[in-house]
Amino acid sequence: MAVELKSMIKTESQSFEQIFHNYYPFVCRQLYYLVGNQSLAEDMAQEAFLKLYQLPPADFSNIGGWLAKVATNLAYNHLRSEKSRQKREDHCEMERMAKMISFEEVVVRNQEVREVRSILKQLSARDRTCLLLKFSGYQYQEIATVTGMNVNSVGTILARAQDKFKKIYLEQRGGES
Amino acid sequence: MCYDEGILQAYLDGALGEEERKEIENHLASCIPCQQKLEELRKNQSLVHECLGKYQCGIEKTNFDSEKAWAHFQSHHTAEKENRKEGIRMNNKFKKWIGAASVAVILIGSLSFSPVRSAAAELLTIFRAEKVQTIAFNEHDMYDLSQKIRDGVGEIDLEEMGKINVSNETEYKDITREEALSVSTLPVKLPDESIKGWKDDFSKVSGTTIDFTLDVEKANEMLTALGSNHLLPQEIDNKTFSVSIGDSIQACYSNENDYLDVMQTKAPEIRVPKDVDIIEVRDALLDIPILPPSLKKQLRGVTDLEHTLLIPDTNGNAREVSVNGKQGVFMEDNNGSYGSLMWLDDGVIRVINGGKLTLQKALNIASEME
Numbered sequence: 001m002a003v004e005l006k007s008m009i010k011t012e013s014q015s016f017e018q019i020f021h022n023y024y025p026f027v028c029r030q031l032y033y034l035v036g037n038q039s040l041a042e043d044m045a046q047e048a049f050l051k052l053y054q055l056p057p058a059d060f061s062n063i064g065g066w067l068a069k070v071a072t073n074l075a076y077n078h079l080r081s082e083k084s085r086q087k088r089e090d091h092c093e094m095e096r097m098a099k100m101i102s103f104e105e106v107v108v109r110n111q112e113v114r115e116v117r118s119i120l121k122q123l124s125a126r127d128r129t130c131l132l133l134k135f136s137g138y139q140y141q142e143i144a145t146v147t148g149m150n151v152n153s154v155g156t157i158l159a160r161a162q163d164k165f166k167k168i169y170l171e172q173r174g175g176e177s
Numbered sequence: 178m179c180y181d182e183g184i185l186q187a188y189l190d191g192a193l194g195e196e197e198r199k200e201i202e203n204h205l206a207s208c209i210p211c212q213q214k215l216e217e218l219r220k221n222q223s224l225v226h227e228c229l230g231k232y233q234c235g236i237e238k239t240n241f242d243s244e245k246a247w248a249h250f251q252s253h254h255t256a257e258k259e260n261r262k263e264g265i266r267m268n269n270k271f272k273k274w275i276g277a278a279s280v281a282v283i284l285i286g287s288l289s290f291s292p293v294r295s296a297a298a299e300l301l302t303i304f305r306a307e308k309v310q311t312i313a314f315n316e317h318d319m320y321d322l323s324q325k326i327r328d329g330v331g332e333i334d335l336e337e338m339g340k341i342n343v344s345n346e347t348e349y350k351d352i353t354r355e356e357a358l359s360v361s362t363l364p365v366k367l368p369d370e371s372i373k374g375w376k377d378d379f380s381k382v383s384g385t386t387i388d389f390t391l392d393v394e395k396a397n398e399m400l401t402a403l404g405s406n407h408l409l410p411q412e413i414d415n416k417t418f419s420v421s422i423g424d425s426i427q428a429c430y431s432n433e434n435d436y437l438d439v440m441q442t443k444a445p446e447i448r449v450p451k452d453v454d455i456i457e458v459r460d461a462l463l464d465i466p467i468l469p470p471s472l473k474k475q476l477r478g479v480t481d482l483e484h485t486l487l488i489p490d491t492n493g494n495a496r497e498v499s500v501n502g503k504q505g506v507f508m509e510d511n512n513g514s515y516g517s518l519m520w521l522d523d524g525v526i527r528v529i530n531g532g533k534l535t536l537q538k539a540l541n542i543a544s545e546m547e
Contacts, residue, residue: 156183
């Protein structure tokens, strides 16, 4: 993803509408990847572009990078608040999730993708974001910045998150067979 | 000494410095438990990566409809539309009107005011609005324009082009209805029947004067950088222009379902040194190549430019209307959830904003303010 992002960077001046069309799919994918829900990703993409519209960065040579940063922060903040709300309204949330999953099943036919999504959902916002960012090529320092933790803890968090991921993965597999 | 999983993970990810990496390699060569730990981490990592790869693949295949999203974005965000917060928001709204008007006036060329001889100061020519007219200039145009300015000269910093002096910073104050009606600087008029029984709040924002002393050489450098070869005349060098914005009185009315904001202020004045040919300045500014052609065309098309206050029409919904026999402009947002009527009443700008405010309703309220 990091490579894709760089190749999309354009330095010529573009109208806001052009920028929107050029980067919208990219921003949506980044958000979808991080939050795991398509319609939510589309809503949040609107928010990301609103930020660009209202407070454009001084430097326009890297709009893609700027948008990726905004999207990542939106996603992380959402995941964190989502988790805390889940605790409070566990029941309602489960129901809502169930509806969302069944709707998304139409979109995501791939069993494996669903499986991974379900593992990710069981991880904490921090673990999940760390894993996904790491996989898409973020450096430790960048991961630390997004999640607001010390750069020296990133290795530990990743090691433990990957271990949890594996355990849930094996549990799910075990349950199936 | 053995290493913990965090360090080993960082080692695996190549996130360590050269020295630390070497130390770990030395240690690993002779430590079976650490080798096993590292192997375990590597296995976990490859499982996670395999899974995330599939997950990402599924996402990459998803289509996102940017046309639809753009339509949504436009209808929600690019029209002038904000949630109402008592008082303060109205204050902002008002600043927007005046801000937009003065931007149009200052940037496009101080061209919209009728020259009125000042009896007191022979040295100055005072321009004051007598008419209003809308020009289509939306936020996208502004955005594009600022982009082009950035590409050409970076930010336009007025301070680079001369000296700016702002006397008395604007100040916001809550006042009573009686105080509002007895303000000495302008004749305040308020609605009556339409807001019977509504909650009301009044406030005053004090006026301000901005003096700008131009350094022609620097200003012309900027015009050249923007690609213009029509430069400002030398005789305006070191002359002081000033824009005065008077006190404004704002009234907020609300009941459970509705709100109405009424604001009024004296039309802003631009003072220009007497021997300055404002038309020449205007022409130079109109010739800046980066101004959108549609905007130039509109400006050149205004037959009576010197007597007209230009109001940027940001969403194409503005209509010029007659308000109590005076000239005014009505604007509403695309879905009719917000309306705004502005008119010029003997040198006083009056504005009514409201939720679901239709033209008819606005005109009724305006007639109560006769």
